[in-house]
Each structure stands twice: as structure tokens, then as C-alpha cells.
Amino acid sequence: MNRQRDTVARFFEAIAEGERDTVEALLADSFTFTSPRDNGLDRAAWFRLCWPHTDRFADFDILLMAVEGQRVFVTYEGVMEGGARLRNTEIFTVTLGRIDAVEVFFGWSLPHPAPEGGSLPDPDG
Numbered sequence: 001m002n003r004q005r006d007t008v009a010r011f012f013e014a015i016a017e018g019e020r021d022t023v024e025a026l027l028a029d030s031f032t033f034t035s036p037r038d039n040g041l042d043r044a045a046w047f048r049l050c051w052p053h054t055d056r057f058a059d060f061d062i063l064l065m066a067v068e069g070q071r072v073f074v075t076y077e078g079v080m081e082g083g084a085r086l087r088n089t090e091i092f093t094v095t096l097g098r099i100d101a102v103e104v105f106f107g108w109s110l111p112h113p114a115p116e117g118g119s120l121p122d123p124d125g
Contacts, residue, residue: 004094005065008072011092011099012060020051028098035104056080063087070094077110085110 007026014022024047031043033050041049059079066073072092077085087107093100114120 002067003097004070004072004092005067007094007097007099008065008074008092009062012062012074012076015054016057016059018055023051026097026099028095028100030100032101033104034102036106038104070100075107 011023011026013019014026027043027046029043031046033041033046038046038049057078058081061077061079062074063077064073064075070093072094073089074092075087075089077087079085086109089105089107091101091103091105093102
């Protein structure tokens with residue numbers, strides 16, 4: 001197996017299981033988190049701002065996990081408590097079995113809110 005891949009897979013398992021101690025052990029001291037809403041949160045800020053929301057996830061269905069060097073690219077469907085689903089892609093940087101950085105690219109809710117073959121109205125008009 002691949003150490004980077006195994007580390008990221010364990011991260012998703014620990015989130016789904018609510019295992020904060022495991023997540024803490026997987027994140028490097030220099031960890032940063034970036035998403036459309038967050039710009040380079042450090043480890044402490046991630047635990048303060050993001051960890052409380054992880055209990056919304058009941059499970060993750062990993063659709064794609066590709067490793068290139070220290071980077072792991074993951075596309076998943078998050079299964080939320082209550083059954084709602086969403087799709088995201090994340091890039092993890094993993095060094096020596098610990099996650100240095102996560103970059104999140106938000107996807108969409110499932111089922112997709114736009115009609116098949118169509119688009120949602122532009123919010124800017």
C-alpha cells in the first residue's frame with residue numbers, strides 16, 4: 001500500500017467515526033487548511049472552526065483517490081446525518097505519515113439542484 005493514501009483514508013474514517021484523537025495524531029503541527037471559505041487556517045483554527053461541523057458526516061464514499069508524490073487527490077461523496085449527500089474534491093499534502101495541508105474544492109449537493117442538462121440562474125443577474 002501507499003503511506004500517503006493510507007493516511008488520508010484513515011483521516012476520512014476518523015472523521016466519520018468522530019475520533020478526534022486520531023485526527024489530531026494525523027495532522028502535522030504545521031497543518032494548514034484552505035477552502036472557498038477558509039484561507040490557510042492553522043491547526044488550532046481548524047479544530048476550533050471546522051472540527052465541530054464534522055459530526056454532520058455519517059460516512060464518506062471515496063470515488064477517486066490518486067497519489068502523486070506527497071499529494072493525494074480525493075473526490076468523495078459525503079453522506080450527511082439524515083441521508084443528504086454532497087460531492088467534494090480535496091488535495092492533501094502528506095509527509096512522513098502526517099497531513100501537512102488540505103485544500104478543499106466544494107462540489108455540489110446530490111441530487112444536483114440544476115435540472116438535467118440545465119443550469120441554475122446566475123445569482124448576479
